[in-house]
Amino acid sequence: MIQTLAEEWTEAGVRKGDVLLVHSNIKLTFxxxxxxxxxxxxxxxxxxFLEAVGPTGTLLLPLFNFDFTKGVPFDKRSTPSYMGALTEAGREHPLSVRTGHPIYSFAAIGASANTFKSIDNFSGYGEDSPFSVLRKMNGRIAVLDLPDQNSMTFYHHVEEMMEVDYRYHKTFSSDYTDELGNTELKTYGLFVRNIEKGILTHVNPAGELMWKEGLYTGCRPKEGSGLRTVSAQEMYEFTSNIIQSGKAKNTLYRTEGK
Incomplete structure (x- = not known):
């Protein structure tokens, strides 16, 4: 069945040699x-997925965990992912390496895993983040049976690169244990939405526009394989155009009660 699944992913746009970030809800596939x-x-x-990208490809899985924002210590060796069973399988894979941000870390498996192993980005979505590296490596993003609203964190990377005015930089500190077991107090940043202004993430409209523009390849959630893919660079250009044209409100965000 692994080969059959890999063929489904290929039909949705996954290619041999891809650097592929996968967001997932695997229940419907089960x-x-x-x-x-x-x-x-x-x-x-x-x-x-590893079969679909092949031996020259690299799989990225989000290991996002938000406890660090509450002062809970982070351990790079054992802090679990909150992003579902597939991501935990990735974290525990014997060839997996983990990027360094304690809130937005990733598992990387495959040919370019060592490129991600060295990443200890300060800002979760910033120029030094895995999102940026994925884009510069001409990578792709795949989403399995999830709407954009519950998956596409890449929008926030574009928002940070564009320094949108409805988000701001915030820092978080707690104990951090690295892969060698060394623990120290460390501080990391996030480009967070402005809650005081009632800002809410609202990106499904942007997702619909990407379907309309033909940027997404594959299937919508709950249809067919449920997997869709998009070029990270094309998504970056598309989203930055929305922001530059002043159309971010009600496409990428909305204000509470509206």
């Missing part, structure tokens, strides 16, 4: 295959 008499595991789905 259900689809269970109806065919196949009981999948998160590891099976992980292997299917």
């Amino acid at each position: 259900k689809r295959y269970f109806k065919l008499g196949v009981r999948l595991s998160p590891q099976d789905i992980l292997e299917s």
Whole structure:
């Protein structure tokens, strides 16, 4: 079934050699295959994506965990992902390496994993982040059975690069334990929405525009394989154009109560 899944991902735009960031909800994939008499595991789905990108490709999985923002210590070796079972399978993969940001870290598996291993970005979405590296490596983003609102953190990378006025820079500090077991107090940043101004993330309209413009390849959530893909660079250019043209409100964000 791993090969069959890999073929589905290929039909949705995943290519051999891709640097591929995958956001996922794997429940519907489980259900689809269970109806065919196949009981999948998160590891099976992980292997299917690795098969799809091939030995020259690299898979990125979000290991986002927001406890550090509350002062909870972070341990690069063991702090779990809050992004679902597939991401935990990626974190625990024997060849996986983890990027350094304690809130927005990633698992990287594959040919370019060492490029990501050295990343210890200060700002979660910034110029030094894995989002930026993905874009510069002509990578792609894949989303499995999730709307943009619940998956596409890449929008925030573009917003930070464009220094939008509805977000601002904020820092968080707590104990941080690295891969060697060394612990120290460290501070990291995020480009957060301005809650005092009632700013709410509202990116589904941008997602619909990407479908309309033909930037997305593959299937919408709950249809077919449920996987869609987009070029990170094309998404960056598309989103920056929205911001530059003054159309971010009600396309990338909205204000509370409106």
